[in-house]
Amino acid sequence: MSRDPFAAELHAWFLGRLPEGWFVEPPEIAYDRDEILVVGRLAEPSLPEGASEEERQAACAARIQRFREETRAQRMRIASEAEYRFGRKVSWGAACGPIRQSFTVLSVPVMTRLRLAERQVLDTLVEAGIARSRSEALAWCVRLVGRHQADWLEELRRALVRVQELRQAGPDVD
Structure with a gap:
């Protein structure tokens, strides 16, 4: 590759x-x-x-x-x-x-749209003192997923590299 x-x-x-x-x-x-x-x-x-x-x-x-x-x-x-x-x-x-x-x-900063149940997760983390704000709670969640799903994320990144290679090698439309 x-x-x-x-x-x-x-x-x-x-x-x-x-x-x-x-x-x-x-x-x-x-x-x-x-x-x-x-x-x-x-x-x-x-x-x-x-x-x-x-x-x-x-x-x-x-x-x-x-x-x-x-x-x-x-x-x-x-x-x-x-x-x-x-x-x-x-x-x-x-x-x-x-x-x-x-x-x-x-x-x-990143923009995201969350539904009520998702906001409640963030609010629970804030209320429990895990995070100071919804923004910090969301960052905490992203770090947690990154830590516990590192192998899956790495496999996904490799797949994206392969997709990019295939796009570059694709048919010439000229």
Whole structure:
């Protein structure tokens, strides 16, 4: 199955543009029509033998924070170039050990129409203190579906890529 040409260009551009040594492996790059999210894995800090899991997590969180502060200006320059080139906002994140943190992600409003029963689900989540608003409750529901239906969603995405390939290879009407 061939890759999406936009995804291939996006990955190639970031691999060529990011400074050597920032990440220990190629970054994960996810995108939609509004945003590009670049998340790189950082080297784990060296800890003394017998360090606890809490110490490991604290050290990894501190490594991510250091990366965020030390690379801010350079990340902003790269993001500006990418935003101009690809027409989407760029967000950043880092992973280190078991910790993953996004720095500057968009929160994009979406419009939806819900019937009474669906609104009642959102209102129940708000009343129970799970969410502060209907908007936050809806985001919570979407995250829940994404977490519990990840395999199905991935299969659906692959099918959509195949549909796009078939459309591009379709008959020439000229």
